[in-house]
Amino acid sequence: MSASEREQRLQRHVRAMGAVNRHLQAQLEGGGTWTTSASTGKADLLTSGGSLSGAFITGGRRVGSANVWLEHLAVSSEGEKPFLVRLANRRVFLIDGGYRREVRSGLLAGALERTLGASRYVSNDKAGRWADGVPVEVLEGPQGPPFVVVGGKRLPLRGLPLPYPVGTDQVQMFPAGPELNLAQATVSRAQFQRALSGRYYIERARSAIKRRGVVGAAKAAASRVTRRARRTVGGRR
Amino acid sequence: MTSKMPVTVLVPVYRGLDDARRCLESVTRHAATTDVTFQVQVFDDASPEQDVALFLDSVATEDAPAPIRVVHNPKNLGFVRTVNLGISESPGDVVILNADTVVTAGWLDRLATAADKSEVATVTPLTNFGSICTLPDAIIEAFGLEGTDPKVDECADFVHRQSLRLLPEVITGVGFCMYITREALDLCGPFDEATFGLGYGEEVDFCVRATRIGLRHIVEDSTFVYHYGAGSFGDQRKKRLAEASSRLHDRYRFFRATNTRERANDPLLLPFTSLELGLVERRIDRPHVLHLLHSPPEEVGGTEKHLRVLMKSLFSEFDASILYPVDHGFALRTFWNLGSDTPLEHEYLLPGAARRVTQVHDQVAGEALTTALDMFRFDAVHIQNLIGHSLAPLEVLADFPGTVVCSVRDLYLACPNHSLLYRNSEPCGVPADLSLCERCLPETRNLPLSYLTDFRTTAAARLDSVDRWVFASQSAADYFLRVYDVDPARIEIIPHGAVIRIDRPGRQVDEGLIFDEPLRLAFVGRGWAKKGLGVANELADRFADTSIEIHHFGELKDAASPMLHAHGLFDNEMLPELLHHAGIQIVLLPGPYAETFGHVMTEALIAALPVIGARYGALGERIRATGAGWTIDPTDFDGIHELVKSLDLCRSEVLRATRRAIEARVESIGGTAARYAALYQP
Numbered sequence: 001m002s003a004s005e006r007e008q009r010l011q012r013h014v015r016a017m018g019a020v021n022r023h024l025q026a027q028l029e030g031g032g033t034w035t036t037s038a039s040t041g042k043a044d045l046l047t048s049g050g051s052l053s054g055a056f057i058t059g060g061r062r063v064g065s066a067n068v069w070l071e072h073l074a075v076s077s078e079g080e081k082p083f084l085v086r087l088a089n090r091r092v093f094l095i096d097g098g099y100r101r102e103v104r105s106g107l108l109a110g111a112l113e114r115t116l117g118a119s120r121y122v123s124n125d126k127a128g129r130w131a132d133g134v135p136v137e138v139l140e141g142p143q144g145p146p147f148v149v150v151g152g153k154r155l156p157l158r159g160l161p162l163p164y165p166v167g168t169d170q171v172q173m174f175p176a177g178p179e180l181n182l183a184q185a186t187v188s189r190a191q192f193q194r195a196l197s198g199r200y201y202i203e204r205a206r207s208a209i210k211r212r213g214v215v216g217a218a219k220a221a222a223s224r225v226t227r228r229a230r231r232t233v234g235g236r237r
Numbered sequence: 238m239t240s241k242m243p244v245t246v247l248v249p250v251y252r253g254l255d256d257a258r259r260c261l262e263s264v265t266r267h268a269a270t271t272d273v274t275f276q277v278q279v280f281d282d283a284s285p286e287q288d289v290a291l292f293l294d295s296v297a298t299e300d301a302p303a304p305i306r307v308v309h310n311p312k313n314l315g316f317v318r319t320v321n322l323g324i325s326e327s328p329g330d331v332v333i334l335n336a337d338t339v340v341t342a343g344w345l346d347r348l349a350t351a352a353d354k355s356e357v358a359t360v361t362p363l364t365n366f367g368s369i370c371t372l373p374d375a376i377i378e379a380f381g382l383e384g385t386d387p388k389v390d391e392c393a394d395f396v397h398r399q400s401l402r403l404l405p406e407v408i409t410g411v412g413f414c415m416y417i418t419r420e421a422l423d424l425c426g427p428f429d430e431a432t433f434g435l436g437y438g439e440e441v442d443f444c445v446r447a448t449r450i451g452l453r454h455i456v457e458d459s460t461f462v463y464h465y466g467a468g469s470f471g472d473q474r475k476k477r478l479a480e481a482s483s484r485l486h487d488r489y490r491f492f493r494a495t496n497t498r499e500r501a502n503d504p505l506l507l508p509f510t511s512l513e514l515g516l517v518e519r520r521i522d523r524p525h526v527l528h529l530l531h532s533p534p535e536e537v538g539g540t541e542k543h544l545r546v547l548m549k550s551l552f553s554e555f556d557a558s559i560l561y562p563v564d565h566g567f568a569l570r571t572f573w574n575l576g577s578d579t580p581l582e583h584e585y586l587l588p589g590a591a592r593r594v595t596q597v598h599d600q601v602a603g604e605a606l607t608t609a610l611d612m613f614r615f616d617a618v619h620i621q622n623l624i625g626h627s628l629a630p631l632e633v634l635a636d637f638p639g640t641v642v643c644s645v646r647d648l649y650l651a652c653p654n655h656s657l658l659y660r661n662s663e664p665c666g667v668p669a670d671l672s673l674c675e676r677c678l679p680e681t682r683n684l685p686l687s688y689l690t691d692f693r694t695t696a697a698a699r700l701d702s703v704d705r706w707v708f709a710s711q712s713a714a715d716y717f718l719r720v721y722d723v724d725p726a727r728i729e730i731i732p733h734g735a736v737i738r739i740d741r742p743g744r745q746v747d748e749g750l751i752f753d754e755p756l757r758l759a760f761v762g763r764g765w766a767k768k769g770l771g772v773a774n775e776l777a778d779r780f781a782d783t784s785i786e787i788h789h790f791g792e793l794k795d796a797a798s799p800m801l802h803a804h805g806l807f808d809n810e811m812l813p814e815l816l817h818h819a820g821i822q823i824v825l826l827p828g829p830y831a832e833t834f835g836h837v838m839t840e841a842l843i844a845a846l847p848v849i850g851a852r853y854g855a856l857g858e859r860i861r862a863t864g865a866g867w868t869i870d871p872t873d874f875d876g877i878h879e880l881v882k883s884l885d886l887c888r889s890e891v892l893r894a895t896r897r898a899i900e901a902r903v904e905s906i907g908g909t910a911a912r913y914a915a916l917y918q919p
Contacts, residue, residue: 013401014612016511018569018585023510025565025586090794179535203796207771 069134073149082151084112084119087127092119096151099133107160108136108148115155242329242419244275244349248336249319254288256337256465261296261305263339268303270342273349277305278323283313316436321427324417331422333440335413337465338364341393344460348416351404351457358421358452359410359444363396366466367411369499370456372396373509379516382463393461399515400459405504408495409444410454413464421447432488437474438481445489458508517581519573523556524616526917527609529630530561531622534570539836540646542736543906544621548572550910552580555917560609562625567605569612585612596627597692603629615639617917620703624649628692631699642916643703645713647833650696651720652689654681656767656830663872664829664853667719697721705916709733709834710855716831729916734906735839737810744845744899751822751892755784756885758849759821760801761812761837762828765794769827774798775874776825776881785885788819813844822891823884826850829871835859842901847894849880865898 001009082096084103092109093100094116103109113119138157140146145156208217246264250257257279264277281293290309297307310319320333330352332345344362351360361370365382372392377383380392410417425446433439444454485492503509519525528548534541548557557572566587573581587605606629610618618634620643634641649655651667652674659665659677668674675686700721707729708714714728760773770789777787777800788802790812797803807815816824824841831854832838838859841848848866850856860866867884869877884891 009401011612012399012511012514013507014608015514015585016401016507018587018608018612019510019514019583020507021586021588022568022584023506204774204798 069137070139070149072134073152082116084109084116085122085127086119087122087124093127093130094136094150095130096133098130100127100130101133101136103136105138108138111157112136112148112150116150244273244330244332244345244416245323245327246275246277246332246334246345247280247320247323247327248277248334249280249282249316249323250289250293250336251282251284251313251316252286252289253337254286254292257289258292259339260334260336263341264334265296265303265305267340267342267344271302272346275303275345277303278326279305279307280319280323281307281309282315282319283310315430315434317428317430317434317439320439321430324422324427329419330416331419332414332416333412335464338414339389339463340414341390341461341463343397344393344462347457347460351455352416352418354404354455356452357418357455358425358447359418359440359454360416360457361407361410361454362414362457362460362462364411364413364462364464365392366464367413369407369503369505370411372461373513375513375516387463389461389463392463395515396461396512397459399512401508401511402459403508404455405458405508407454407456407504408448408499409441412440413466414462415440417443418452421452424450424452432484433481435477435480437477438485441481441485441492442488445492456505456508458505514583517573517575517583519556519571519613520575521614523574524554524917525556525558525614526551526617526619527613527615528557528559529606529618529620529623529626530559531624531626533561533563533568534559539733539736540622543733546734546736546906547910547913548580550907551914554914558609558613558615560606560626562602566601567609569609597688597695598629598632599627600629602626603633606630606633610637616919617642619913619917620644622646622649624655628695628699631696631702634702635699637702640705640917640919641703642705642707642913644707644709645717645833646709648713648716648831651693651717652678653684653692654678657716658767658829661767662829664831664851666831666853667716669719693720703727705729707731707913707916710858712831712853712855712858713833716833729912731909731912732904733834733836733839734904734909735843736836736906737812737840737843739843739903739905741813741843744843746845746892746895746899748892750820751895752888754820754822755786756823756881756888756891757786757788757819757821758823758825758881759788759790759816759819759846760825760827761790761816761841762826763791763794764789764797764803767828767830769825769829769871770795770797772827772871772874772877773801773825776878777801779878780881783885785881787825788821790815809840812840816841816844816846821846822895823866824848826856827869827871827877830854832856839903842898842903845895845899847891847898849877863897863901864894865901866894 082094085093085095085100087093092103094103094112095101103112109119136148136150138146138148138160145158146160147154147156149155205217205221208220211217212220248257248260248264261277261279268275279293279296281290284290293307293309296305298305308322310322314322323333324331330349332348334340348360348362351357361367363370363372365372365377365387371377372382376392376395380388380395382389382392421443425443428439429442430439433442448454528544530541530544532538532541534545544559548555551557552572552574556574559570559572560567561570562568563586569585569587571581571583571585575581587608602625606626610633615637617640618630618637620630620641622644623630624647647655648657648667651657654661654677657665657667658681659668659673661681665673665677671686671689674689678684678686678689700723704727706714706717706723706727708717709730709732711730714730717723758776760769762768764770764773770793773787773789774797776785777798780787781800786802787800788804789797790804790807792806793803802819804815804819821844824837824844824846826832826835826837826841826848827850829851831851834855835850838848838850838856842863842865848856848860849869850860850866851871852868857868860868867880869880871877
């Protein structure tokens with residue numbers, strides 16, 4: 001084999017490894033393992049008793065992580081009633097049993113707010129007082145609805161669309177369209193509602209105090225009130 | 238070779254004249270180019286088809302290089318007994334070759350070479366019908382191997398050229414064409430005809446026995462032998478397979494589990510993937526550009542969209558690939574023109590580590606780029622964004638023979654806090670006084686000042702790796718030059734093309750809107766402090782009791798004034814129409830962040846609307862150059878308030894700026910593509 005051929009072979013080797021990595025990663029992300037193709041030639045009837053040709057083995061996804069989480073959740077459910085907090089960078093955490101558990105999914109954060117109340121804003125310093133706990137993720141048992149564990153209880157989830165595993169060929173029957181971002185869809189609406197609430201004025205006041213000092217901010221507020229009162233009495237221009 | 242004795246190719250024949258004819262013809266055809274000394278022993282197992290016996294007699298020959306000896310069994314012995322008969326009469330290695338196969342060039346030499354490796358019991362080639370050795374469907378389809386006119390020799394040539402020659406080890410060989418070493422035969426004895434005499438399972442039993450004494454079974458992954466398949470035993474095949482499976486299970490309880498595990502961790506995955514990739518080889522006569530990006534190309538950001546359109550615009554001239562960080566390292570995505578309208582997009586996941594690159598020089602990022610450059614031949618590298626790559630690419634690219642282009646889209650190279658906002662609130666303008674950075678960086682990026690100095694020193698030492706620096710505005714270049722000493726001849730100013738369509742109808746002055754309606758300003762973009770939500774809030778509050786309206790288009794990240802008319806998220810492509818629909822006369826871009834270009838300003842100009850923007854950075858530069866708007870100091874609320882009040886009272890000024898906005902030249906990304914194409918040339 002010439003040097004050029006060797007180089008080309010190495011290139012092919014690296015490409016194949018890159019493609020196999022992608023394939024394995026897709027399996028991890030997809031939560032299953034594809035065994036070899038079910039085409040006639042590949043069929044392996046000698047193992048017919050346990051043939052897995054072309055089968056999709058589910059249940060492999062993140063099992064390791066979930067086991068660790070469950071052990072942690074089982075021993076960390078003591079303490080005050082769980083509540084949600086929100087940091088300046090918009091990350092949402094569930095404070096549960098003295099731990100801060102990140103709620104990565106906006107969809108989930110919205111659902112939890114309905115049960116636990118709106119998230120409270122906390123500074124980074126304050127959030128640092130709680131130790132990192134396991135994230136709030138959706139779990140699913142062999143039967144029954146999927147659930148999240150909050151305050152040592154299993155909260156079943158309703159209305160959560162669950163993916164059904166399908167094969168690559170079936171996926172490719174449909175061309176890709178625009179992305180549907182469930183998290184964004186929920187969070188932006190909630191934020192919009194919050195933006196129209198009284199919290200806006202608190203943040204405005206904080207900002208004014210930072211900019212003008214307490215006295216300056218008070219003066220500005222007083223003058224605004226006076227202006228309004230005068231306008232109310234005198235009618236609109 | 239394991240034996241210097243000639244290799245014996247055993248071909249048992251029972252039925253199927255055409256199959257036998259094709260098989261023996263292929264063996265004879267390739268004999269002349271075979272180096273291994275071999276002989277062919279054909280067994281007519283008392284075939285009920287008269288033609289078969291006659292044909293076999295006609296092919297018998299003593300002539301080299303492929304002497305063919307034909308043995309007529311007086312009665313039907315069955316496949317396994319016939320093979321054992323052949324084995325017992327063979328002096329050296331044997332190949333058991335099914336009569337419904339077609340061998341290809343170099344087949345026997347390569348099988349024998351593989352068998353010559355230490356402790357090998359069997360060698361099996363790849364095929365179109367042969368259990369784990371079956372080629373992927375894509376290759377079977379590409380060469381029509383399941384059709385009436387299979388391209389056998391072409392497929393063999395393809396497999397030979399594209400193979401990685403990894404010789405993967407398997408738990409058992411496959412019987413359609415199995416090379417067995419004399420060593421294995423001597424140590425394990427022949428097939429177990431007492432148990433598997435009816436056929437199926439005998440080769441598995443043999444292989445397991447060989448494995449138990451420490452011998453190996455390998456697949457010759459550069460050799461293809463065609464197999465018609467499933468011809469033996471006709472309708473009884475399934476039944477016999479099931480019986481053989483049951484017998485194997487009784488004898489070797491571990492075998493099913495071992496076989497299942499092998500199927501799940503397919504030892505041929507890598508060789509087969511390489512072959513599949515061989516089907517979609519790039520046309521090497523086309524120039525190939527590698528883009529470095531900070532996120533997957535399908536993300537929604539402006540840079541990603543710009544790159545997508547740029548690649549599409551240059552699709553006829555250039556192939557492209559994109560290297561970007563992902564959760565588990567780095568991915569390489571192809572965007573190649575293989576002759577159809579649709580690009581070939583294939584993603585490779587390169588070995589790596591966690592995504593967050595926080596070091597000045599991240600070794601994993603460097604290795605990922607090196608791997609990418611090793612995988613394919615590239616003629617140019619275009620750094621679109623170094624975030625997520627660290628400065629490692631600049632070192633790797635020092636030895637790159639092609640052109641290296643770096644687009645400075647944000648000022649990450651000047652400061653890791655690339656918004657250049659001191660403590661995320663005021664523009665810092667890249668201060669010479671580093672004590673400011675010493676206060677800002679720990680707060681904004683959790684980094685010490687030493688990181689910045691180390692970062693800049695490292696970057697400065699590697700600037701020569703880049704042949705052409707591309708800025709979208711002169712102001713961005715000016716900021717960059719405050720930190721680095723770059724030869725002006727290597728700097729190109731290429732304004733970004735619009736990421737939305739520029740050919741909009743109705744780009745004309747609407748005097749009724751300008752003179753007769755309330756003044757409406759639109760704050761467009763993400764609703765947070767960096768983009769100037771504070772200014773928009775302040776204006777909305779101050780103008781609450783006047784006819785002036787402040788609107789917001791975009792996602793709200795921070796609290797907004799109830800006086801702000803919030804329209805929410807929008808599709809960029811529809812922005813001009815949305816602005817017109819809301820009766821907007823002016824676009825307000827009050828962010829303190831020094832923009833390097835300002836895509837929203839482009840979109841405002843496409844909508845024929847003037848802009849209010851920061852006096853510094855690209856917005857100031859563009860507003861002054863076009864006259865399509867007014868510049869402000871984003872921290873001067875009173876000044877902005879006065880400006881808006883004045884514009885409300887002086888609508889003719891709004892008319893003037895609107896006219897300038899209409900006159901301003903806006904280019905599409907496609908329009909700028911030619912300039913990039915010129916840069917990619919060596």
